[in-house]
Amino acid sequence: MRLLTCKETTRLVSQGLDRELAFGERVALRLHLAICVGCRRAGSQMRYLRGAVRKLATIDLKTGF
């Protein structure tokens, strides 16, 4: 199997937030993430965005919380 580049990896991590990845995609992703701290960070930051955006509506920006 060809190894994924970081660009392909981040694209797949993002798609993993929107659709179920195929088995082959998950394996390729796991292989790359195991050796690439940059992509692990980008992935957890993209997941973090989801939680932050969900909280955004509940924040009153004038008064804080």
Next chain:
Amino acid sequence: MPPADDFRSQIEALRPYLMRFASLQLRDAAAAEDAVQEALVAALAGEAGFAGRANLRTWLTGILKHKIVDAIRRQAREPALPQEGEDAADEFDALFRRNGHWAERPAGWDDPDGALEQAQFFRALERCLERLPARTAQAFMMREHLGLETPEICKELGITPTHCWVMLYRARMTLRECLQQTWFGR
């Protein structure tokens, strides 16, 4: 069930929250106000459907989401938003080298959970969202703010799933870059 007036005032008390919820998605005060108004009318008419079973805010938000999607559908019929090219994907040139590896490896974020306790952080996040191209922001917020699934987003925006995934990817990468610059990497 509470008396009708009580129900009405409880609903009114949630109006600022609902306005904020709608504005985040629609980016247009008048459209947001219309959606909220429609939701409140529907809520008052459908009071029996609530009957104290759920959290009032959750219930109202559910109604509002439908009204927001209606508004998006109406907006989509107007040729207001310029199309953003699918092949503008090379804005990532600066992030990745030609061989597809990081030009500069992303830094780790310090205390991301702590940021979620600070109003300042959410202001930074909103500023980053405002900088996204309009269609990209719209798709991203439909996914992450409204929590819609991609087939529904594709249908409402009249785009292919592939285009949808590209826009969501672009939004996420741009936002994490923006938060890195304006918050975590300060």
